[in-house]
Amino acid sequence: MMLFRDEWGIPHVRGASPAEVARLQGRATARDRAWQLEIERLRGEGRTAELLGPAGLEWDTVARRARIAAVARSAYAGLDEETQEFLTAYVDGVRAGLAETSCAELDGPDGLGPAPGTWQPWTPLAVFWVQQILFGSFPSKLFGARAARVLGPEAELFRTEGLTGGLSGGSNAYAVGGGRTRSGLPLVAGDPHRVFEAPNVYLQVRLTCTDPDDSFDVVGMTFPGVPGVQHFAHAGSVAWGITNAMGDYQDLYRVDLRPGGDVVRRSVETVLVRGQEPVTVEVLETDRGPVVLDDPEEGWGQALRTPGHELDDLGFGALLPLLRSRSVADVEAAVAHWVEPVNNWVIADVAGDVVHTVGGRVPTRDEAGEWTGWVDPLPRRTASSGGALVTANDRCMPGFDALAAGFAPPFRAHRIGELLDVNGPLDAERAVAVLADTTQTAGGPLLALVPADLRPPALAEWDGAMDGSPGAAWYAALRAEVVDRICAAPALAPLREPSEHGPLYEPWYSLPARVAGALHVILAAEKPFGLDLRELVAEAAKAVTGREPTPWPESHRFWPLHTLEQFDLPHTRTTPATPLPGDTDTVRSNAWIPGTTVTTRGSVARYAWDLADRDNSRWVVPLGVSGSPDSPHHTDQHDAWAQGGAVRVVTDWSLLTEEKT
Template identity: 85%
Template sequence: MSLFRDEWGIPHVRGASPAEVARMQGWVTARDRAWQLEIERLRGEGRTAELLGPAGLEWDTFARRARVAAVARAAYAGLDEETQEFLTAYVEGVRSGLEGASCPELEGLGAAPGAWQPWTPLAVFWVQQILFGSFPSKLFGARAAMVLGAEAALFRTEGLSGGSNAYGVGGGRTASGAPIVAGDPHRLFEAPNVYLQVRLACTDPDDTFDVVGMTFPGVPGVQHFAHAGRVAWGITNAMGDYQDLYRVDLRPGGDVVRRSVETVLVRDQEPVEVEVLETERGPVVLDDPEEGWGQALRTPGHDLDDLGFGALLPLLRSRSAADVESAVAHWVEPVNNWVIADVTGDVVHTVGGRVPRRDDAGEWVGWVDPLPRRTASAGGAVVTANDRCMPEFGALASAFAPPFRAKRITHLLDEAGPLDAEHAVAVLADTAQTAGEPLLALVPAELLPAAPAEWHGAMDGSPGAAWYAALRAEVVDRICAAPSLAPLREPSPHGPLYAPWFSLPARVAGALHIILAAQKPFGLDPRALVAEAARAVHEAGDPAPWPEDHRFWPLHALEQFELPHTRTAPATPLPGDTDTVRCNAWIPGTTVTVRGSVARYAWDLAHRDNSRWVVPLGASGDPDSPHHTDQHDAWADGGAVAVVTDWSLLTEEKTCP
């Protein structure tokens, strides 16, 4: 096996078998992202407090109660032998790579990496996904309904602000005559980045594959975005409603079928015991011991003891859109939109994952089948941006992202000439704001300044963007001040872990187009409120340029646990907005953005080296590496770097095992 790197330090792995490829992938990931691997392993095992002290207790309690590690072990045991061998080889590579790897964070904490197990990658994967579903929003929805009754429906958008884009265009729309798949996932900005670029090539004549793509550090293969030579794919979250919370009786003789106590070790403090309660519907993740009631979380992963890793090897071996669809049949959660295209010209949008069918009492009675699917002609396109892409999506959920991004991408593709990869990336960099039209329509004409009157909606450094951002912030503050919303201004009743879902300003901002369209939302007069806000903005004078008040702010894991950390990531000014295609989400009351595009790609099926990809920051998690932030400028400018697959243009690394 051998390891090569391109000019961006992206690893290109070559091995004589899938196991060799996995072993080298594990080794190089440990060399590039040692801290990230260690903290994600601890998260998956519910053991962060061993390293971080009391700051890790809330997460560890949730991870133990949600049975993250237990489900990962069960899911690993249920895999076929070949996939188990693939995972075991990856873990062996991680163990070897961690020996002597540079990790300033662990050194500063006086700690060393712990032991990875064959099932650890499954736990790492689920840590990234378990809060990505619908149940945290259901907690907020229940709270809002209790406070507001029917008016809680005004907040009816799914999840947190921001979202992902993906599209596929047929060869009739491209310069080469072959399809292009492009997209950009949006998640929490992290330092180092949540996605890692990689190339995996197997030279076994009977099992050849050569795939470039992106993976979660700690998970082998390429799961979500990849170009396998003859076929390419990308994903967005389909917003499926596949998680449920049930009120359960915790008293003796009630709903609990299994009780155990787990000990959480806490650095420099006494251990803490966590009671783990399981019901027929799932583990209890929230409880009120004094009242004797709790809430059990039910997910497909819990129900099936399966996290979808049966898709890993079939994805690597895919040669056609049909192959990718067959691989996606193994997918469990999260429920994703998959945009797929191949060299024969097929362009497909399908949904993969398990969505429960529910009876009138809310009990699960099987899975939604078939899942939505559509295709595009040679002159057509498919676009998905977490929206209700087609009528059949009603079987997946009742709440989706607003249609603004999807409509804008469709418009840009309709207006574009023949696409190449660079133009495909440029579509993803669009910053035109269309979600603000309901707000602008309520501003009295005499309060529209001259510059915004000429503004075409781009959330950039223009005076119009600055004025609009200031006006929106003022409107959101005034809505949040409504007396009827006072209980929702309180912190999350379930603790800091769920605080992002209970932020009232974020909820109001995300649903502003719905709230302003209502007659008397929360007892307010939208027209009068907007007019008063516009006068306040006028009296305050010229606001700062939008990108200056909207800076890239990736969170290191220590910051996520509210622990001290010396930042090495640049606080780059960012254009874009929550509902623009370049979806850098706005957080009311702050001058930073912590959610946005965590990767960007355009896969050209005519020739893979025409493709583009990029991540914020860079390939390495080591601040001393030249590849720690070397992709950042290209990403921040809305661009991407070239994919290079010619082995002769790569540099072989001699230090690998």
């Protein structure tokens, strides 16, 4: 059992069995991300308030009511014995790594002290679900219900592509056949987009098993706290990447909380709160799922139904089959175990096969909204040697109608397709360059409404790139002004109110974010919300004329959220506030947040997998491998990432440095 590091500090694990590999992966992760692992464990257990005080109480209440830990335990119990052993070995490694970690790192920032409790074999499942449970459609359904109450049919202006399954902005992935690459073999590339976090939400790793009867050698990315590699990986002869398929796989049901109503199980859990008296949380379950929102005085609540709750399965049966995959067919067989979130999987292998398939459970529903089964088969398509498959959370093919009603706008997908057509034969460097594109193609409807006499010279010279150009600055200023004026419409006043469900759901209720994400749809409507759009845009253009707008990257800075910031607690930042190009609907989807000068959502990884030569592949994350500000690997990948590039994958053991274990 051996651990090596490359020049970026990325762990390369080599073990004689899958369990040995998992044990060492857990140990290395604890060395790199000790405090992050512990806080994610507490999130999964609904115990953050024990460490963070009252600031953690809202999340802990949600976690307890949603039964995150309970489902994780049930899902673990339902796994096959070998996968249970794999998870147990990983947890043993995490415990060992935490035991070797300095007290200062375990105390976390600001000397909070070590997190209470310890890792259990089911903990990785809870950590995984914490990352996913708010990633689905139900928070947006809450906003959609409010908008429908306020606006009636006009609420459909917000139910646009990209806003039904989450906030706007999203991931890219594509695969090209060997006829479109320099090597003659396929290439897979992509970049997932999520909230920026410090440390990063993804961790690079290489996992190698030397058992001659069960060997594998995989480079990829994982959530810290979850063994194996789930979403993006190169296994030597096959490689894959994912995007969110925007599937509608979560439902909320209004339930009667009164005695004799819809509740079938009631229990009370105690949440310990640092510095305060404990708080009791009533956990209510119905036949459709747990009650996650309630109003006891009114006697009603809302039950959340998800595939995870329904099946007591979180898809971890895919972990080992993914590591052992040798072909597209193997990956597809592994994906058959996937549950949620519902993902697009783009896969290619050395035999030249290139496939885009969907993995996960999407319920079928009757007219009353009751679940009647699962969508089967899920959408799938292939590409020829000279073809390409692109997914950017968009409506990729007709079969997607069975997944949901809303997807991301097609701007990113279309732009990637154009770039693949003009960039000639691809290699890994060119594949990464495609993902760095910052050309804005979503602004046409807005610019078309600007009167000719109000168009500045900078706009005529602008090529559409959301960079430091005067044209990008003027467009950004105009858009911000237009969004503000639309939000000020009297008809939208009730939608400017905070979420009635508390701060945790506030991001999904942000009216400026909703208007910005649906702007191209709103601008195509006839007097939306009672507004004269031509007049509104003209007045907005006059308002920004004569200003000296700040260059776009300067007013759009990288702002990763530390856990303490996510809980609205003070934190001394150790990460750079780098100016960033790109925009919500550009390929490099660094999302715009109206009213701020920062971006908190964008590419949390970038990769290009070369099937002809894995060591010619590229990968990168914002910041670096280590969560410790004192480590040389805390932010050493950041410059490459911020410039739209990536670093080379190295798998030659002779070029790596062995670390004592």
